[in-house]
Structure formats: C-alpha cells, structure tokens
Amino acid sequence: MSNRELASSHTISVLVDNEPGILARVVGLFSGRGYNIESLTVAETDAAENLSRITIVTAGTPMVIEQIKAQLDRLVPVHKVHDLTMEGPHIERELALIKVKSTGEKRVEALRLADVFRAKVIDAKTDSFVFEVTGNSDKVDTFISLMAALGLVDVGRTGIVAMTRGGEAL
Amino acid sequence: MKPEESATTGADLLVKALIDEEVEVVFGYPGGAVLPIYDSIFKQNQLRHILVRHEQAAVHAAEGYARSTGKVGVVLVTSGPGATNAVTGLTDALMDSVPIVCLTGQVPTHLIGNDAFQEADTTGITRPCTKHNYLVKSVAVLARTVHEAFYVARSGRPGPVVIDLPKDVLMNKHDYVAPTKPVEHKSYKPITKPDRALLHQAVELMAKAKRPVFYVGGGVVNSGPKASQLLTQLVRMTGFPITNTLMGLGSYPASDSQFLGMLGMHGTYEANLAMYHCDVLINIGARFDDRITGKLAEFSPKSTKIHIDIDPSSINKNVRVDLPIVGDARRALKGLIDIWQKKQPKLDLKAQKAWWAQIDGWRQRKCLAYKQGAEIIKPQYALERLYHHIKDREHYITTEVGQHQMWAAQFLKFEKPNHWMTSGGLGTMGYGFPAAMGVQIAHPDALVIDVAGEASIMMNIQELSTVAQYRLPVKIFILNNQYMGMVRQWQELLHGGRYSESYMESLPDFVRLAEAFGAVGLRCHEPAKLDDTIKEMIEIRKPVVVDVAVDKAENCFPMIPSGAAHYDMLLGPDDRAAKPVSEEGMVLV
Numbered sequence: 197m198s199n200r201e202l203a204s205s206h207t208i209s210v211l212v213d214n215e216p217g218i219l220a221r222v223v224g225l226f227s228g229r230g231y232n233i234e235s236l237t238v239a240e241t242d243a244a245e246n247l248s249r250i251t252i253v254t255a256g257t258p259m260v261i262e263q264i265k266a267q268l269d270r271l272v273p274v275h276k277v278h279d280l281t282m283e284g285p286h287i288e289r290e291l292a293l294i295k296v297k298s299t300g301e302k303r304v305e306a307l308r309l310a311d312v313f314r315a316k317v318i319d320a321k322t323d324s325f326v327f328e329v330t331g332n333s334d335k336v337d338t339f340i341s342l343m344a345a346l347g348l349v350d351v352g353r354t355g356i357v358a359m360t361r362g363g364e365a366l
Numbered sequence: 367m368k369p370e371e372s373a374t375t376g377a378d379l380l381v382k383a384l385i386d387e388e389v390e391v392v393f394g395y396p397g398g399a400v401l402p403i404y405d406s407i408f409k410q411n412q413l414r415h416i417l418v419r420h421e422q423a424a425v426h427a428a429e430g431y432a433r434s435t436g437k438v439g440v441v442l443v444t445s446g447p448g449a450t451n452a453v454t455g456l457t458d459a460l461m462d463s464v465p466i467v468c469l470t471g472q473v474p475t476h477l478i479g480n481d482a483f484q485e486a487d488t489t490g491i492t493r494p495c496t497k498h499n500y501l502v503k504s505v506a507v508l509a510r511t512v513h514e515a516f517y518v519a520r521s522g523r524p525g526p527v528v529i530d531l532p533k534d535v536l537m538n539k540h541d542y543v544a545p546t547k548p549v550e551h552k553s554y555k556p557i558t559k560p561d562r563a564l565l566h567q568a569v570e571l572m573a574k575a576k577r578p579v580f581y582v583g584g585g586v587v588n589s590g591p592k593a594s595q596l597l598t599q600l601v602r603m604t605g606f607p608i609t610n611t612l613m614g615l616g617s618y619p620a621s622d623s624q625f626l627g628m629l630g631m632h633g634t635y636e637a638n639l640a641m642y643h644c645d646v647l648i649n650i651g652a653r654f655d656d657r658i659t660g661k662l663a664e665f666s667p668k669s670t671k672i673h674i675d676i677d678p679s680s681i682n683k684n685v686r687v688d689l690p691i692v693g694d695a696r697r698a699l700k701g702l703i704d705i706w707q708k709k710q711p712k713l714d715l716k717a718q719k720a721w722w723a724q725i726d727g728w729r730q731r732k733c734l735a736y737k738q739g740a741e742i743i744k745p746q747y748a749l750e751r752l753y754h755h756i757k758d759r760e761h762y763i764t765t766e767v768g769q770h771q772m773w774a775a776q777f778l779k780f781e782k783p784n785h786w787m788t789s790g791g792l793g794t795m796g797y798g799f800p801a802a803m804g805v806q807i808a809h810p811d812a813l814v815i816d817v818a819g820e821a822s823i824m825m826n827i828q829e830l831s832t833v834a835q836y837r838l839p840v841k842i843f844i845l846n847n848q849y850m851g852m853v854r855q856w857q858e859l860l861h862g863g864r865y866s867e868s869y870m871e872s873l874p875d876f877v878r879l880a881e882a883f884g885a886v887g888l889r890c891h892e893p894a895k896l897d898d899t900i901k902e903m904i905e906i907r908k909p910v911v912v913d914v915a916v917d918k919a920e921n922c923f924p925m926i927p928s929g930a931a932h933y934d935m936l937l938g939p940d941d942r943a944a945k946p947v948s949e950e951g952m953v954l955v
C-alpha cells in the first residue's frame with residue numbers, strides 16, 4: 197500500500213537545542229529507522245538562545261515523510277520541525293570548494309567556465325585553482341561534472357541550507 | 367528546603383531530588399562509580415533500596431512497580447557492566463511505554479573517553495533505547511536534570527529516561543533548591559488536549575456506524591485508571607463491541623458482554639473478524655502493531671478509521687487513518703462522552719442488532735475451546751483453574767514470553783487496569799518474575815503471580831534470592847511443557863516439525879531449586895490434583911515456585927500466521943494443511 201506510493205525528496209528544517217549528542221540523536225534516528233539522508237547541514241544559528249538549525253534533505257513516500265517529521269518532533273531537544281518542500285516556496289543553497297589541477301588550454305577553459313558559473317577563485321597556483329561555487333545543488337553538480345574533464349582533484353560540499361521566501365520566520 | 371541550606375554533595379542532592387519526586391523505592395545494584403549514592407542512601411531512611419541480583423531485573427522490577435501504580439519506576443546501577451546489563455530492560459520499557467528513570471554511574475568527567483575502568487558510552491548506547499537521556503557534567507545542573515527527567519519519563523507517551531552520573535559530579539558540592547513549580551520544558555511539550563472539533567467528527571462517524579468496533583490499547587492504561595472508567599462508560603453508552611490489545615487488557619472489564627476478547631495474532635475469532643468486517647474502527651491508545659494488523663493490505667479494509675493517540679508518530683505509521691486525534695486518552699474519552707450525551711445521537715439500531723447477531727455467530731465457533739482429558743494437564747485448563755481460585759482476591763498477573771503468555775491473555779480475565787504486566791513490544795523472556803517483584807513491593811498484601819514458561823523463568827531465576835531477602839511472597843506458576851513452546855509451535859507449523867534447539871534439556875528440579883533459595887516448591891502432574899496445588903500455592907505466605915507439567919505438544923490457537931489476513935486464522939491443529947504459510951509470511955517474525 198504505502199510503499200507503492202511514489203517517493204519524493206523533502207527538505208526539512210529542524211530547530212534544536214545546541215547540546216552535545218543532538219546530532220547523534222538525529223542521525224541515529226535516521227539510520228535506526230532506515231530513512232535516508234541525502235544531505236545534512238548543521239551549525240549554531242542563535243548563540244544567545246543556544247539553538248542550532250539542522251537542514252536535512254531526505255526522500256520517502258508521503259507516509260514515510262510524515263513519520264520522519266513526527267519522529268524528529270518527538271526528540272526532546274527538538275523545538276520545531278518544518279517541511280520546507282510542503283510549506284511553500286523556499287530557497288536552497290549549497291556551497292562547494294573545487295580543486296582543479298591543469299595547465300594550458302584546460303586551465304583556461306576551467307577559468308572561463310568558472311566565470312560562467314560565477315565561481316570565485318579562492319586559491320591559485322601556476323598549475324591549480326580552488327574555486328568556490330554557490331547555488332542550488334543542480335548548479336553545483338553541473339559545475340563539478342564540467343570540471344571532471346578539466347583536471348578535477350578534490351571536492352568539498354557543505355550540503356544544503358534552506359529558507360522560506362518572504363518575511364515570515366519559521 | 368531553602369537555597370541557603372549548606373552545600374551538599376551531588377549524591378546527597380540526588381537523593382533529596384528523588385525524595386522530592388516522591389520516590390519511595392529504588393531498584394538497584396552497587397558498584398564503584400555509584401558508591402557515593404549508596405553512601406547517601408545508607409544515611410537516610412525515606413528512600414528504600416531493593417537489591418536485585420542482576421541489573422536487567424532491576425529495570426523489569428521498576429517496570430512492574432510503575433505499571434501497577436502509575437508512578438515512575440526508579441533504577442540505580444553502576445557504570446560499564448551495570449549500565450549495559452540494564453539495556454534490555456530499558457528497551458523493553460521503551461517499547462511498552464513504561465515510565466522509568468534509570469540512574470547510571472559513570473567514570474569521573476576528566477576520564478570520560480579514556481577507556482577508563484568500567485567505562486562505557488552509556489548515553490551513546492542508550493540513546494536509541496530511551497525516550498531521552500542525560501550526561502550530567504556539573505553538580506550545578508544535577509537537581510534540575512533529575513526533575514526534568516521525571517517529567518519527561520511520565521508525561522506524554524511515557525518511557526525510560528537515563529541519567530548518567532560521573533563520579534566527580536556525585537562528590538562535588540552544591541546547594542539543593544527544591545522545585546517550586548512543575549517543570550516546563552523549552553522544546554518538549556506533549557499535546558494532551560484533543561481538538562474538540564475532531565471529537566465532534568468522531569461522534570458523528572460513530573453515530574452513523576452500522577458495524578462499529580472499539581480497538582483499545584495500552585494508551586488507555588497509560589492514561590490512568592480514570593481513563594478506563596470513562597472508556598467503560600462510553601462503550602456501554604454506545605452499545606458497541608470492544609476488543610483489547612495485549613497491552614490494553616484490563617482497560618475494559620473482560621467479563622462484560624460487549625467485550626470480544628483480545629485481537630491479533632493469538633486473538634479471538636470474533637475480535638479479528640469484527641476488525642475485518644467493521645465499517646467504523648475506533649482506535650484509542652493502540653498503535654496498529656504488526657501482531658494486530660497481520661497482512662496490511664487486508665487489514666480492516668472496509669472501515670473508516672478514527673485514531674486517538676498522544677504520540678503523533680503512532681498515527682499513520684503502519685495504517686492510514688481517516689480521523690487522527692492527538693491527545694490524552696482520558697481527555698479524549700471525556701470529550702466524546704460529553705458530546706455524545708449532548709447530542710444523544712440516533713443509532714441505526716437495526717444495523718447494530720444485525721452486527722451483534724453476526725458477532726454472536728462468530729462467538730459460537732468457541733475458538734478457545736480445548737479438550738481436557740484425565741491424564742495430562744492442558745495449559746489452558748491450568749490457567750482456567752488458576753483464575754477460578756484467584757478471581758475473588760486482589761491479584762496481579764505478570765508473564766514471561768511464549769505460549770503461556772498468550773494463554774494467560776486468553777484465559778485469565780482482566781477486570782481492572784494496572785493488574786496485568788507483560789512484555790508486549792519487545793517480548794522479553796525473563797521479564798515476568800522481576801516485574802512481579804516490583805509489583806509485590808508496591809502492593810505487599812496482594813497476590814502476585816508470574817505465569818511462566820520453564821524456559822523463560824531460567825532467564826532471571828537468580829531473583830529467587832531477592833524475593834527471599836525481602837520476603838516477597840511472589841508466586842511463580844510455571845506451565846512446564848519442556849519446550850520453548852512458542853518456538854516449537856512455529857517450527858511445527860513453518861519448518862516441517864524440525865525442532866532445532868527448542869527442547870529444554872537438563873531442566874533443573876524446580877522444587878529443589880526453590881528450596882535452595884529458601885522458597886517453597888510445589889509440583890503437579892495430574893489434572894485431579896491441580897486445584898489442591900493452586901490452593902496450597904495461594905495459602906503459603908512465602909515465595910512459591912509451582913512446576914505444573916503440562917501437555918508438551920499443545921499449540922496456541924487461534925493463530926494468524928505472519929503475513930496472513932484476519933480471515934485466514936488457524937483455529938486448531940486441523941486447519942494447517944488447508945492454509946500453507948506464504949513465502950512472504952515466512953520472512954516475517
């Protein structure tokens with residue numbers, strides 16, 4: 197019944213107390229119950245109130261997504277759970293650092309593409325660059341795949357952070 | 367107590383905090399990391415400590431205490447092995463929603479992470495098997511943490527909470543400030559008040575029903591005795607049939623004519639068929655467990671489903687419902703009764719009558735029938751006779767896990783909540799005896815009986831020493847079939863009768879075993895002597911182990927094989943050939 201429904205990707209924003217073990221609680225919940233994590237980011241967002249925001253991208257059928265949110269909400273240090281995918285328009289961004297090692301034509305092409313993608317050069321040697329690119333995950337994916345042919349060495353990605361559009365707080 | 371009172375050690379402060387939480391009993395076992403707490407316990411006499419013989423038993427005892435009183439059960443164990451031994455009990459309490467606070471010792475804060483002697487990552491290990499846990503890093507937050515832990519354990523959907531206590535925190539000093547107001551938590555705020563508009567909708571659905579059934583679970587027991595009273599009132603007002611889960615038994619008087627018995631894998635024919643054919647299903651405090659639903663696609667396919675539960679994660683987890691209502695069962699029941707009384711809905715009495723006629727037809731199948739001969743005691747008969755002799759006394763029943771547990775659920779009658787404790791969700795062999803100790807501590811004058819299997823009882827048999835020490839007159843009523851009967855039954859039905867490792871070789875002589883511990887041992891082989899044995903057991907004001915030799919080959923029916931639908935129930939040994947278990951069913955437990 198439920199597993200024949202289509203799985204879709206959801207971006208969930210979770211406001212939590214910034215206390216030791218909170219990330220383990222959230223990650224343990226996902227692994228223990230067999231939910232998948234496509235992306236996860238976490239950092240303190242309100243030092244005065246000691247709060248952190250965890251942004252999780254996960255996939256599942258509507259029933260599973262509902263269950264994931266209920267399970268998250270049940271954790272004692274969790275303040276709020278928001279399903280941004282369900283709650284209307286929102287923005288998602290990711291930052292990646294990408295190291296490319298090449299010379300000659302390839303090096304020039306890498307720099308040209310970086311310009312197209314509005315990636316910044318944040319480190320340069322005669323035979324290498326480190327680019328910083330931000331955008332939605334598709335843009336980051338595309339940029340990385342283009343670099344693959346141009347001497348891609350290393351990739352570091354932050355995972356997705358997200359926010360609703362408009363002036364309202366979550 | 368005033369803040370200016372001179373500073374106390376963490377351990378003394380802990381004991382004060384426990385007393386302020388109205389804790390009377392702690393079940394525990396000492397060790398290096400908790401010596402300061404044992405020292406504080408020694409110096410006072412408000413808090414009673416019960417020394418168990420294994421930490422798992424301490425948690426089960428606290429569970430029995432909690433379930434039979436509605437209070438939080440408290441456990442105290444040392445670091446490392448003390449904490450790891452408690453893990454099974456904590457998991458059991460989590461699965462069955464039992465409020466427990468478990469205090470674990472820990473190595474001093476500066477040694478955490480060093481593989482110090484008897485160090486274990488207790489908060490790491492217990493994170494998935496507790497409702498919440500704490501590592502207390504400073505004596506300054508100790509008292510507050512204790513009060514918060516009790517609040518978390520008992521509120522909302524109850525569950526076990528661990529407080530891990532490094533030894534230096536127990537020895538450091540700080541002022542104790544008694545709590546002046548109830549704990550309020552920043553982020554944890556369980557919803558207890560049901561939405562009135564939804565209750566109105568529920569009453570409307572119920573009023574229009576032609577084939578309604580109440581499906582009621584442990585949540586009503588969790589909600590307190592008042593909830594059971596209200597449930598009984600509502601069910602009688604409506605005239606609808608009601609069935610209970612294993613955990614819900616006692617929330618509705620079993621002797622009442624509207625009661626269909628337990629439902630599920632080993633539930634009655636009438637209860638399961640009522641679930642299958644009903645048009646309105648009213649679930650109160652039950653979680654659509656797989657022992658209930660069987661094959662999900664064919665679970666109660668024609669019904670509109672109402673689900674009242676305090677935990678939103680229980681709703682739409684396994685079964686999609688039409689009208690979810692989040693809130694405490696007692697408050698929801700109160701609301702439903704109010705609305706029902708105001709509206710005085712006109713029921714379709716003709717349809718109700720036809721529904722009851724259909725149910726009575728199913729009842730005629732007498733699905734629990736068995737044949738008692740003159741030679742061998744049938745386990746069902748032993749329980750019927752047991753019930754006959756205890757029914758007029760205040761009694762509490764606990765069980766181990768297996769066939770005997772299911773027969774106890776089928777053949778004993780539960781008239782009141784909080785008098786039946788069994789391990790439902792985790793199915794922990796070894797639960798019943800320590801749980802019975804906890805019940806007996808809380809109700810010293812009551813008759814407390816652990817209905818046991820000979821295999822399960824071996825899992826916490828060491829507790830005979832505890833009942834001897836505290837003179838707890840717990841009765842262990844062993845239905846001895848010389849097999850792990852439930853395992854043997856599955857092997858017979860699903861694995862071609864290959865009884866791999868399920869025969870109980872080298873069983874002890876239970877009578878002499880009891881005597882070795884200072885308890886009384888009784889034995890019974892013959893149906894004719896059973897009544898006298900039971901009477902003798904009841905009369906003896908000491909712990910008694912009764913070894914009842916029962917039919918080795920008896921199977922527990924009805925049975926819905928794993929993955930089968932409610933109408934595919936096996937009613938007896940002859941049903942087997944006609945309905946082979948599907949391959950899909952074979953992989954299920």
Ligand SMILES: Cc1cc2nc3c(=O)[nH]c(=O)nc-3n(C[C@H](O)[C@H](O)[C@H](O)COP(=O)(O)OP(=O)(O)OC[C@H]3O[C@@H](n4cnc5c(N)ncnc54)[C@H](O)[C@@H]3O)c2cc1C
Pocket residue numbers: 461462463522523524582583584585586588589610611612613614628629630631632633650651652653654655657658674675676677680693694695696767768771772789790791792793794852
């Ligand atoms: C060998 C074996 C065989 C079994 N066979 C059967 C069987 O045939 N039939 C059967 O029924 N069980 C059987 N069980 C037990 C089964 O595994 C489950 O434990 C049981 O069915 C769950 O009962 P429940 O749905 O009442 O939920 P519980 O585990 O009691 O959960 C209670 C529910 O109520 C909610 N709740 C808690 N407090 C409140 C409140 N204050 N207000 C409202 N809601 C609240 C909780 O959130 C939860 O959803 C068997 C177990 C074993 C070991």
Ligand SMILES: Cc1ncc(C[n+]2csc(CCOP(=O)(O)OP(=O)(O)O)c2C)c(N)n1
Pocket residue numbers: 766767768769770771793794795796818819820821822823845847849850851852853
């Ligand atoms: C700790 C634990 N280990 C294993 C099991 C699996 N199991 C379920 S019932 C059972 C047999 C129980 O035998 P017994 O106590 O004699 O009860 P009977 O079924 O014979 O009445 C076993 C091994 C379990 N439930 N718990």
Ligand SMILES: [Mg+2]
Pocket residue numbers: 768819820821845846847848849850851
């Ligand atoms: Mg047995």
